[in-house]
Amino acid sequence: MSVLRSGTHSPEVVATHTLELLARWMRLLLPTFLDEGSDTPTTPWTPINGRLTDTGSIGYIGRAIQLLRGRIAEPWTVGALSRELSLSRTHLTRMFVQHAGAAPMRLLTELRLTEFARLIEETDISVMRAASEVGWSDPRVASHWFRRRYGITPTQYRRTPHTVPEDRQGHAISVNDSAR
Template sequence: MDEQTVHAVERAISFMRQNLADRITVDDMAQAAQFSKFYFTRLFQRVTGVSPARYLSALRLEKAMRLLLNSSSTVADISYQVGYNSPGTFSSRFRSSVGVSPITFRQLGGYTSHLAADSRVHRMDRLGATIRGSMRVTEGGRRGFTFVGLFRDPIPQGPPASCALLPGPGPFVLNDVPNGKWFVHAQSIAIGAEENVIVPKESADAPYVGSCGPIVMRRDASTIVVELLLRPQRTVDPPVLLAPVDVRSDAMRNFRAENVPDVVSVV
């Protein structure tokens, strides 16, 4: 992807972030990117993997996650600040994407207490297939707990069809993968930054992300091998709309200490 194209999409995303409380149209985004509406829509999809409207919706919820943790505003006030006209609609969208209600998200400090795959995936759709993979880290800095999940689309949101929590980047296995088209997403927490996953204190503490897809699982497939490259999240990457598992307990820290190697290989 050429640099000029990426910068155009970044201009549109910056415009979205600055105006989340307002009604934003595709025409507005295209004007910020300095392209025609129709060309911009195709361009944006190619760079980010999702449509401008879906990216904007994800940005609104990402901003809401931060406000719930960093402000004392009510849920209703936050819903208006991120562009929703109805607090009820906002709460419903938030719960379906993040996995918990806005109030519960705030009460839990931005974490979820457990890791669970989507129980709504019909048993008959599960093929008994497996996705095996490995992860590499592109830049320096030790990574700790790493979540890997299987999602229906490029935006990591809602309960995954299959998932795993690892003590650090490395090999992973996702079993009982259902039929269909899937995206694998990984998020790796910096060691020592477990307290501030959603709103890191410093850029070096921000989680690393990696993804691949679409992966098409058919009935004649048994095992698919993938590789994920973990790196700092870019402006054009879709927001991660997941409440991370709370890894701050002593038991989880001991799990990490016993299993994470002294050195994580760097590409």
């Protein structure tokens, strides 16, 4: 949330954080509105051999983001991602910029930063291990990107208290748990 309030981050970073926060809140709130008495189905698409039954409904960009998130620690390249999606690198990059507002590897960096920050904030694992968990073999690279986004080191971030969202009754809502 501090990224959204600070006003010192690029519009792409703020947009990425805003969309991720909105997605997390929707995962929390949507089941409330889709109760058992509703005509609307509450179950997600059923996976078949690791693929959604209706891949056209999520599109290439949605599938690419699923791949990047699901296999975040892999050493992704635009070529590797385009091969997974059976698209040319040029077409994939053009689609990403048009629909996601950033090139594929820039979005991957943002996804890695978000997960890295979550690991630093919510666990006691070392910065080196957190960096490795999100795909950075060198913790200095992770620290560089982290300082660039947040303006402080991962260790300083870990020591800084962060506010936790609450529901109307004052109970803490674990937004990060709902995203998994």
